[in-house]
Amino acid sequence: MGVAEHINWADAACWNGTAFDGGWSTRLAVSQDVVEPATGQPLWRTGVASGADMSAAIGRAHAAQAAWAATPPRDRAAILLKAAALFEQHFDELALMIARETGGIIPKGQHEVREAVVLCRLAAALPMQAQGQVLPSTPGRLSIARRVPHGVVGVISPFNFPLILSLRSVAPALALGNAVVLKPDVRTPASGGFIIARVFQEAGLPAGVLQVLPGHAEAGEALVIDPKVPMIAFTGSPGVGRRIGELAGKHLKKVSLELGGANNLIVLEDADLDAAASAAAFGAWFHQGQICMASNRVLVHASIADSLKARLVGKATHLPVGDGASGQVALGPLIDQKQLSHFDAVVQDTVKQGATLEAGGTHEGLCYKPTVLSGVKPGMRSFDEEPFGPVVNLVTFGSDDEAVALANTSQGGLAAAVISRDVGRAMAIGERLNAGMVHINDQTVNDDCTNPFGGPGLGGNGSAVGGPADIDEYTRWQWWTVKAALPQYPF
Numbered sequence: 001m002g003v004a005e006h007i008n009w010a011d012a013a014c015w016n017g018t019a020f021d022g023g024w025s026t027r028l029a030v031s032q033d034v035v036e037p038a039t040g041q042p043l044w045r046t047g048v049a050s051g052a053d054m055s056a057a058i059g060r061a062h063a064a065q066a067a068w069a070a071t072p073p074r075d076r077a078a079i080l081l082k083a084a085a086l087f088e089q090h091f092d093e094l095a096l097m098i099a100r101e102t103g104g105i106i107p108k109g110q111h112e113v114r115e116a117v118v119l120c121r122l123a124a125a126l127p128m129q130a131q132g133q134v135l136p137s138t139p140g141r142l143s144i145a146r147r148v149p150h151g152v153v154g155v156i157s158p159f160n161f162p163l164i165l166s167l168r169s170v171a172p173a174l175a176l177g178n179a180v181v182l183k184p185d186v187r188t189p190a191s192g193g194f195i196i197a198r199v200f201q202e203a204g205l206p207a208g209v210l211q212v213l214p215g216h217a218e219a220g221e222a223l224v225i226d227p228k229v230p231m232i233a234f235t236g237s238p239g240v241g242r243r244i245g246e247l248a249g250k251h252l253k254k255v256s257l258e259l260g261g262a263n264n265l266i267v268l269e270d271a272d273l274d275a276a277a278s279a280a281a282f283g284a285w286f287h288q289g290q291i292c293m294a295s296n297r298v299l300v301h302a303s304i305a306d307s308l309k310a311r312l313v314g315k316a317t318h319l320p321v322g323d324g325a326s327g328q329v330a331l332g333p334l335i336d337q338k339q340l341s342h343f344d345a346v347v348q349d350t351v352k353q354g355a356t357l358e359a360g361g362t363h364e365g366l367c368y369k370p371t372v373l374s375g376v377k378p379g380m381r382s383f384d385e386e387p388f389g390p391v392v393n394l395v396t397f398g399s400d401d402e403a404v405a406l407a408n409t410s411q412g413g414l415a416a417a418v419i420s421r422d423v424g425r426a427m428a429i430g431e432r433l434n435a436g437m438v439h440i441n442d443q444t445v446n447d448d449c450t451n452p453f454g455g456p457g458l459g460g461n462g463s464a465v466g467g468p469a470d471i472d473e474y475t476r477w478q479w480w481t482v483k484a485a486l487p488q489y490p491f
Contacts, residue, residue, distance in 0.1 A: 012044035012190065018270045019047055020197035021060055022207025028053055034189060037103030037333040037366050038323035046189040049215035050204020051222035054055045054181070056209040061152045061179035062228040064208030069149050069177035073127035073208075080124035080175055082203035087116045094276070096325060098163055098191045101264070103333040105324040108287050110193070112163040118449045119164070123171035126470060135479075139344040147475035149177035150231040150254065154223040156244070158236045159335050160290040162192030168449070169233040169256075170196060172470040174209065174245070175472040178231075183223055187335055189214040220244075225251050231257070231474070233465065235292070238386070238458045245461060256473055260292035260386050260414055261458025263444045264407035266429060267308060268400075268420035269301040276419050277311035280392060283443030284419070285319070288331050289390040290339075292417035293437070295444045299403050302396040306343060309358060309374055312392055316359035316370040332392060333366035340366050343389030347371055350382035350393075354487055360390070378409050386458075406434045412436075415444040435459065 014024045017031040028047030036043045048056070063310025068076075087094065091113050099109035137143035157166040158206040162184055173180050184192030193212040200210055213219060214480035224232050224247045231254040234244050241259045265283055267276045282361050284293030334340045340363060350373055351357050360371030368390055376383050376393040383393060397403040407416060416435035418426040423440060430438040436455025439446055447453055447466070454464030465473055 015047075015190070015194040016045045017047045017056060018290065019053060020048060020194065020201075020212035021057065021073040021209070022064075022209070022211075024272070026053075026057075028213075032186065034101065034187065034259050036100050036334070037335055038100070040365070041102060046186060046214050048186055049183070049213035050221040051218045054183070054213055054215065054219045054222040055226060057181055057213050058223065058226045058228050060208045061211050064206060065149070065177075067150055068174075068179060068206055068209045071177075076127045076175055076177070077160055079200070079203045079205055080120045080171060081198050084117045084120035084124070086199045086202055087113055087120065094195060097195070099325045099332075100186050101325055102159065102162065102192045103335055104287050105329060105332055106327050108324070111145075112161060115164050115449060116167050119167050119171050122449055122467075123175040123470075124209075126172055126175040127177075127459065129471065131471075131475070135238060137481065140483060142480075144480040144482075146478045147176075147471055147478060148478045149161065149475055151178065152229045153178045153180050153234045153474060154226075154229045155180055155182045156220050156223065156232065156234045156236065157182065157184050157192050159188045159192070160287065160292070162188040163195060165235045166192045167196055168453075168465055169474075170210070172465075173233070173474045174205070176474045178474060179209045179211075181213070181223060181229065183220055184212065184214050186214045197234075207263075216335070217222070221247065224248060227251070230254060231452065233473070234258070241460070255461065256454075256463040257460040258292065258414070258463075258465065259456055259458055259460050260385060260388075261298055261412060261455070262383070262410045263293055263413050263431065263435070264297045264299055264416045264417070265295040265444055266377065266403050266407060266416070266418045267298065267300045267304070268418070268422070268426065269303045270421045271304070271419045272421070273304060273307050273311060277308055277315065279419065279443040280308070281312060281315045283445050284392040285331060285390045286445060288334055288368065290335065291445055293444050293446070294388075295417070296391070297383065297393050297395055297407070298359035299395045299397055299406055301403075302398050305374075305396045307395055309372065312372050312394075313359045316372050316392075319370050321367045321369060331367070331370060333388060334368055335366075337366065340368060341389065343387055343391075345382045345393060346385060346387045346389070347373070350376065350380045353380045354392075355380055355382065362475075364427060372408075378406070384410075400429055404429060408432075408434045410434075410458060412455060412459050414455040414459035415439070415446070417442055417444045436464065
């Protein structure tokens with residue numbers, strides 16, 4: 001019997017009203033239902049942490065961190081590999097849980113679990129890498145620059161891809177010797193937190209090293225301002241990101257922000273229109289557009305705009321929308337009524353501002369039809385804001401310079417893409433785009449886990465996580481010098 005067989009994922013009783021403190025003994029005074037977006041019915045209950053609950057969890061993590069950092073690198077790596085195996089062994093069960101809790105389709109849930117396996121395996125390699133450099137110095141003195149853990153890393157993750165967007169910080173931070181306090185969104189506490197907690201508990205992570213507490217702004221602010229937490233990793237909206245950046249700066253903390261902003265997909269006049277329409281539809285509508293790198297703006301050369309629009313309208317009209325976990329639809333529901341109301345207001349306001357509604361713009365329950373808007377321009381809400389819903393905003397341009405100017409009409413973005421048969425021309429445009437990630441002949445929703453993921457301005461704060469960025473993010477420099485004997489000084 002392997003450790004994987006100990007987990008009964010269907011039984012949510014262990015996290016009902018609790019925080020994960022290395023076990024499930026910490027009861028929280030407040031709890032609430034977690035509602036399945038597709039049905040409106042409760043899936044399970046989650047505890048909701050207060051600021052005091054968060055402070056207590058930070059204290060537990062701080063107490064456990066030193067011993068974890070002193071754990072041999074091979075032992076830390078082995079726990080990450082066990083975690084990867086557990087995600088793999090429970091693949092189908094976890095994918096369905098995630099699809100139901102997030103409102104996603106089954107392939108979206110499968111994608112999250114598949115990436116969780118990769119993230120744990122990549123993190124398992126980090127403790128075995130060189131952790132510093134020997135520096136030039138005077139004879140008789142050894143000078144070393146070491147990478148050392150921050151201590152306790154606070155992770156605040158969102159509802160849209162909760163497993164991936166939690167684990168991409170949790171796994172490398174743990175691997176490099178940090179303790180972690182994770183605050184998942186209260187709408188997706190299992191996908192964003194308790195699944196991770198149960199996996200690492202079964203994998204043998206020492207008690208206290210990982211703390212998981214769903215909560216609202218009070219708990220998040222307590223995490224950001226606590227002096228025992230020297231680093232915060234946040235994924236979410238630019239508005240909340242600004243607040244966290246402000247608090248982190250005030251309290252002299254390192255902060256990694258991944259926000260989103262406006263992402264641009266540029267389609268040049270020589271593009272294969274059928275392929276471009278498919279790419280734009282996927283980039284804008286996958287997981288109902290609730291993706292930080294969604295192709296919100298589709299900038300299309302005026303000479304092919306009508307042809308591309310017709311293809312997108314055809315797709316919008318025929319793609320089925322409904323319960324994502326049913327396996328019968330392409331788009332599921334938005335996460336909740338608040339998100340739907342916000343997105344619908346963006347669409348309707350943009351139409352009032354002069355855009356044309358070509359398809360969609362309606363919903364049944366939380367299921368919003370894939371939407372196409374044409375004639376979108378700067379100054380309209382759906383151009384200026386991140387819609388975070390299933391909309392293609394068609395913006396026309398007449399020259400490469402105009403395309404670049406339109407794409408850069410923002411305070412930076414996470415991702416951009418250019419589609420053209422002329423790769424050199426597409427690359428020349430891509431080099432001028434103010435985005436953290438640029439894809440030539442693809443759409444904007446891309447992540448290999450081995451790449452630095454982040455962006456400037458509204459895309460984040462110029463920081464990145466993933467691949468070569470992880471050691472930089474989750475450790476800090478420490479300088480050591482060693483001499484055989486104390487020298488004589490003139491004082």
